[in-house]
Amino acid sequence: MSLFKNLSNGLVKENPVFALYLGLCSVLAVSNTISNALGMSVAVIIVLTVSNVIISALRKIIPSEIRIPVYIVVIATLVKIVEMLMQAYTPELYTALGVFIPLIVVNCIILGRAEAFASKNSVGASAIDGIGMGLGYTAGIFMLAAIRQLFATGALSLINPFNQAVIFDITIIPTQFTIPLFAQPAGAFITFAVLAALLEVYKQAGEKPAKKGA
Amino acid sequence: MELFSLFISAIFINNIILNKFLGMCPFMGVSRKTSSALGMGGAVTFVIFFSSLITWGLFEYVLEPLNLQYMDLITFILIIASFVQLVEMIIKKYSPSLYKALGIYLPLITTNCAVLFVALENIKQGFSFVESVVYSLAVPIGFTLVLIIFSAIRERLDIADVPKPLKGNPVAMIVAAIMALAFSGLAGLV
């Protein structure tokens, strides 16, 4: 697969969030503001790419029977390192994301990609695949967070996690028209359902012209 | 009655699926039949209860004295994974009927967010042993409860006339949203 196809695959067709329904736990919980969503997705991209690279580099040495334990050890170590770095350099983001940073370990995306791709492909391709899937995850969680934050608080705001400087803070909907439901779990489920349905419509629209042409 | 309110709030108010969004993978994948929901719930309860007690004990008596608290994540996930493998092996050898009912869901539970969450939460909230027991029992009971209700609804949803884009998982999410709304109404209970 060419490099670009690898990347775009993870973004739309095999979008880990809306097409494969992987890693839902963190997506729904962390998508209350876009600052949290972007912080989480950066952590996931780092862990995903580095674990893909390490596992791909070691793929010839790991005995096939115990590959899953080895993957879990690698991923757990990486996540702990990322967590400690976040605790040191971005403490407010660390407190906001809370228990979901350690839970990246059991995020189905990372283990699934390690098993499905990194164990069988070269280091370069695995790195690109990691970045592609990570960007797909970012796109998914960002859309969810943008909609939720927009409707729940009326404003879109991004805060630099390293020094808490506000990057932008735009109020789009006046306060009396906001819908606080979107800040609650029920709103998260509904928004996710609508976005998943929209992706399904997009996929079917893409298939119909192809079928008619053939 | 703090233990009792801990128990009730973990099941109904801070329900692990509807409020904390954890344990979603089996929620989407295994909840099509009520019998499989029951089996999954039983397996999850067993794994969470015993593995949380083991990880709590390990943290209190091995990691803390040796000042190795930063090893908690790796230790917990490895303990949970080993426990699941051992339990599955024992069930396979000694009880094929139990294996048919519970054992086939056991491998799914290793990567279930809920198990690691309970282990980490017991430490983060600083629970004593008794509080850990109560919490580790209440969370999977809440999980099982929601899973059973959800599978019953889904059995009927699968034969209903749902619009094509919403078929399958999206409409399941909407049902989950309504359930989350319903459960959030219990917030004033304790």
Add this chain to the structure above:
Amino acid sequence: MQFIAPLLFLGFLGGVYASAYYLNLKTPKPEGCDDVDVSCGSCSISSCGLHPSNKELIVEVKS
């Protein structure tokens, strides 16, 4: 010195898990359990020991 203790601990736990996993993989599953693949495939969790991709490593009992 302060690196050796956690590394040894990690290695010990990893070894326990790897051996438990290996033993479990080699234990045959009782017959009559075939509706398993449904639940595993739906989650795309390929770490599931019963996932179709692991079939060649699992010993099955046929009587």
